[in-house]
Amino acid sequence: MQQSDNHQSSAPRGDKSSASRLAWFDSLYAAHHRRAFGLALSFLGNPRDAEDTVQEAFLSIWRSQACPDPSGESTLSWLLAIVRNRSIDVLRSRKRKETYPLDPDVDTADSIDVPIEVERRTAQRHAHRILERLPVEQRRVMELVYFEGLTHAEIAEHLNLPLGTVKSRIRLALEHLRLYFPAREDPPISA
Secondary structure, eight states: OOOGGOOOOSSSSTTTTHHHHHHHHHHHHHHHHOOOOOOOOHHHOHHHHHHHHHHHHHHHHHHTTTOTTTTOOOHHHHHHHHHHHHHHHHHHHHHOOOOOOTTTTTTOGGGGGGGHHHHHHHHHHHHHHTTTTTTTTHHHHHHHHTOOOOHHHHHHHHHTTOOOHHHHHHHHHHHHHHHHHHOOOOOOOOO
């Protein structure tokens, strides 16, 4: 950042003490921070963003080693130009970061484990295809047991059948289903 000579004044420079530079900076801040905040707020409309922008502007001045006279009009113009430019940068970054709300009905990738979900859906489709091969009476009791979660007694009441008939249909359905699923051997339990 190039500074003209009219921005150099009574403030410390280079080898001057840090105490005098700090005093200069304090007077610069005291004289102009309210106007700087007002300008940033008018650009950004958000007090938190305006505070951050003003802080960044003053920090850049501190780092630049520029030492204009804190009470001068040209110093105020110079400071407000820095705040204005920083505010425009914030507005530009907001546009780049524009977000869109997610559809609440859509599961996000973080909320499901994709491989497990794929396996579950595949197994579910396979089970429905196999259930379609069962006789209607057996398929209906199996759907009530496994998909509706009803007990044998509840199924008997729901279908108006004797409990023994419900149990027989479930047993017959399981025997038919064993034909479609390969036998699974569980690994031996080691001690």
